[in-house]
Amino acid sequence: MEPSPSPAASSPPLAIEVKGLVKRFEDVTAIAGTHFEVPVGQCVGLLGPNGAGKTTTVEILEGLQHPTSGEVRLLGLRWDKDEAELRERIGIALQETRFHDRLSVEETVRLFRSFYRKGLSVEEAIGLVKLEEKRNAQVVKLSGGQRQRLALAVALAADPEILFLDEPTTGLDPQSRRALWDVITGLKGKGRTVVLTTHYMEEAQVLCDQVIIMDHGRIVARGTPAQLIASIGGEQVIDFSTTPTLPAEAFAEVPTLVATHSRGDGYTLSVKELHRALPGLLSLVSARGAHLVHLSTRQATLDDVFLASTGRSLREDAQS
The missing domain is CATH 3.30.70.930 (Alpha-Beta Plaits)
Structure with a gap:
């Protein structure tokens, strides 16, 4: 009789592990003991009303804040022991990134690529976000969608294993939004892990393998988009x-x-x-x-799940 495989052998490798995460700011508890895991190669959407704790959670994952208690591991590493290595293995694209207006697209990507020991070539990073025709254009002459793609190219410069995207398509026209979706889908196809915050429920439903909804510092719903929609x-x-x-x-x-x-x-x-x-x-x-x-x-959509879980629509929250 063959031995049954151990859980470690049968489970997919984890890109992110969060156990008992707590973050307090004086008398305010922003995160009240959350637990979740993200397997390698998944896109996870982190959603919640303003003040739910999602931004604080992401900033802790990115190493920008320290937790009050609990454990966070990225790629099996910890920020308090492995910061230098983690900085080489993650990428971050913010909702709004300021670059030097007079630098070209190529010069900007080349500058940020120089910060890492290894990664993509400048040509590969520009090609991934489809900015080849704008490689010699100055930043000041780029459209909003093109600037967002440049921010993504910079985040991809180190060929990160985990990519954090904070509201990457806010304010973009539908065509530019779809172009970024294609880039994110391509990254998943390469086995990269993506952490996405967004106020567009359709975006989360299309891109995310797993959605986590937070409210008042706690996870109130979690699952695949299909599972969450069925749950209501x-x-x-x-x-x-x-x-x-x-x-x-x-x-x-x-x-x-x-x-x-x-x-x-x-x-x-x-x-x-x-x-x-x-x-x-x-x-x-x-x-x-x-x-x-x-x-x-x-x-029914994910927005209905959000409404059922938090008592308000994500679209209404984005406008408040």
């Missing part, structure tokens, strides 16, 4: 508003209702069977003497 129980969603506005309890009798959430000036209903729920909703609204101002239906 309702496959279909009805968004609507009425005049006059009706109380939430008015919709408790909607057939196959899973959950009701306030959203802006209306409601979002998660339901299992749209063909039964919709006629029931219309009957209830009419019986209350109200009128529909708006109504739309759609498939």
Whole structure:
């Protein structure tokens, strides 16, 4: 009889390990004991409302802050013992990066590449983000999307094993956003690990193998996008508003209702069977003497998971 494989042999190698992470700022607890793991080659999305602790978590992973307690390992290494090696093996692209306006794209990438002992060639880094035609252009003449791609090229200069992307597509037009998605997908194909923070739920749903939602310093939901969407129980969603506005309890009798959430000036209903729920909703609204101002239906998304987990929409949080 053959021996069964050990857990270590059957489990994928881990790029990130977080155990019991706590961070306090005087009387404020920003992170209240989180645990998670990210296998090598995955893209993990870290999401949460403002003040949820996600930015602090990422800054600790990046070595920019020290935890109050708990353990963090990247590629099996620790910041308190292996900082020099870790700096050579990670890359960071911020939401907004300032470069010298008068340097060209090639000069900028060459400068940052010189900080590392090994990595990509300047040509490879520029090619990965598809800036070949702009290699001689000065930074000041680049569009917003091109600057974001330059920031990504700089982050890729050392050919990092873990890449941190902080809101990489905020403010970009759809074409530029899609171009960056293609770059990130290509990195995953090369076995690189990506940590992504974003306010675009579609972005997380397309790119991420694993999504972690934080609120009040704790992880409130975690799983693949498909698992998280399935976890809220309702496959279909009805968004609507009425005049006059009706109380939430008015919709408790909607057939196959899973959950009701306030959203802006209306409601979002998660339901299992749209063909039964919709006629029931219309009957209830009419019986209350109200009128529909708006109504739309759609498939459940990660934004509905975020709403169910935190009580607000990520889009609303981004605008607050």
